[in-house]
Amino acid sequence: MQDHLSQTFSALSDPTRRAILAKLSKGEANVSDLAEPFLKDMSLPAITKHLKVLEKAGLITKTREAQWRSCKLNGAPLRDASAWMEHYRVFWEESFNRLDEYLKTVTGKVSKGKRNGRKK
Amino acid sequence: MQDHLSQTFSALSDPTRRAILAKLSKGEANVSDLAEPFLKDMSLPAITKHLKVLEKAGLITKTREAQWRSCKLNGAPLRDASAWMEHYRVFWEESFNRLDEYLKTVTGKVSKGKRNGRKK
DNA sequence: CAGTTAATTAACTATACGGTTAAATATAAA
DNA sequence: TTTATATTTAACCGTATAGTTAATTAACTG
Numbered sequence: 001m002q003d004h005l006s007q008t009f010s011a012l013s014d015p016t017r018r019a020i021l022a023k024l025s026k027g028e029a030n031v032s033d034l035a036e037p038f039l040k041d042m043s044l045p046a047i048t049k050h051l052k053v054l055e056k057a058g059l060i061t062k063t064r065e066a067q068w069r070s071c072k073l074n075g076a077p078l079r080d081a082s083a084w085m086e087h088y089r090v091f092w093e094e095s096f097n098r099l100d101e102y103l104k105t106v107t108g109k110v111s112k113g114k115r116n117g118r119k120k
Numbered sequence: 121m122q123d124h125l126s127q128t129f130s131a132l133s134d135p136t137r138r139a140i141l142a143k144l145s146k147g148e149a150n151v152s153d154l155a156e157p158f159l160k161d162m163s164l165p166a167i168t169k170h171l172k173v174l175e176k177a178g179l180i181t182k183t184r185e186a187q188w189r190s191c192k193l194n195g196a197p198l199r200d201a202s203a204w205m206e207h208y209r210v211f212w213e214e215s216f217n218r219l220d221e222y223l224k225t226v227t228g229k230v231s232k233g234k235r236n237g238r239k240k
Numbered sequence: 241c242a243g244t245t246a247a248t249t250a251a252c253t254a255t256a257c258g259g260t261t262a263a264a265t266a267t268a269a270a
Numbered sequence: 271t272t273t274a275t276a277t278t279t280a281a282c283c284g285t286a287t288a289g290t291t292a293a294t295t296a297a298c299t300g
Binding site: 242 | 271272273274275276277278279280281282283284285286287288289290291292293294295296297298299300
Binding site for chain 1: 275276278
C-alpha cells in the first residue's frame with residue numbers, strides 16, 4: 001500500500017468520487033442516495049467500489065443503521081493534501097504576476113492585486 | 121483522456137512525482153539532475169515517464185538547450201486543485217472544532233484558535 | 241569521424257483500476 | 271417464513287500504470 005498523501009490524491013483523481021464528496025459536503029447520505037445521479041452511467045457495485053476507495057483514503061466514514069449505510073465526509077486528509085499544496089502557492093501567484101506584467105505591456109494598465117514589482 | 125482536475129490529482133498521487141516537483145520548487149533542473157536521487161530505486165526511463173505525466177498534466181514544462189532538457193515547475197494546475205479543495209476547508213476546520221470541544225470536556229480548558237461556539 | 245553524454249522510444253511485463261453481471265448477505269416487512 | 275430492500279462480494283474483462291532492458295536519437299567533444 002502507499003503513503004497517505006498518495007492515497008488521498010489518488011482518491012481525488014476520479015470525477016465520480018469528487019462528485020460523491022461534493023454531494024456529501026451538503027450532508028450525510030446513504031449509498032443509494034449517493035449512487036442515484038450515476039445510475040444512468042454505471043452500476044451500483046461500481047459506486048460501492050468508489051466508496052471503498054474513499055473510505056480507505058479516510059475521506060469518508062460509513063455507519064450502518066438497519067440495512068442502510070450512511071456516509072459522512074471526513075476533511076482530515078484534505079487538510080493534509082491542501083497543506084502540501086500550500087508550499088507551491090508562490091508558483092501560481094508568481095504566474096499571476098507574470099500575467100500581470102504581460103497585461104501591463106499590452107494595455108498599459110495594471111490589474112488589481114499584488115504587484116511585487118519585478119522591474120525590467 | 122480525462123478532465124484537468126483528474127489529471128492533476130492523478131499526477132500528484134505518486135511520491136516520486138511529488139519529490140520531483142519539490143526539487144523543481146528550488147529551481148529549474150534538467151532530467152539527469154532530477155533523476156539522480158532516484159537512480160538507486162529506478163531506471164532513467166522510469167523518470168522520463170514520470171516527467172511525461174507531469175508535463176501532460178501541465179505541472180512542468182521542458183525547454184531544450186543542446187542535449188539537456190531543462191524542466192520548470194508550473195503552478196497553474198496546483199492553483200485549480202487547491203481552489204477545489206478550498207470548498208472543503210470547513211470540513212477540516214469543523215473537525216478541529218470537534219477536537220476543541222473534546223479537549224474542553226477533558227481538560228476544562230479551551231485551545232487557542234477559532235471557536236465559533238457550537239453550544240451544547 | 242569516432243566516442244561520449246543526455247534523454248527518449250520501443251517492446252515487454254506485472255499489477256492496479258474501473259467497470260461489468262450474477263450471486264450473496266443482512267435487515268425489515270408482510 | 272417468504273419477500274422486498276439495501277448493499278456488498280465474487281469473478282471476470284479491458285485498459286492504464288509503473289516499472290524493466292535494449293535500442294535509438296541528438297548534440298557535443300576529441
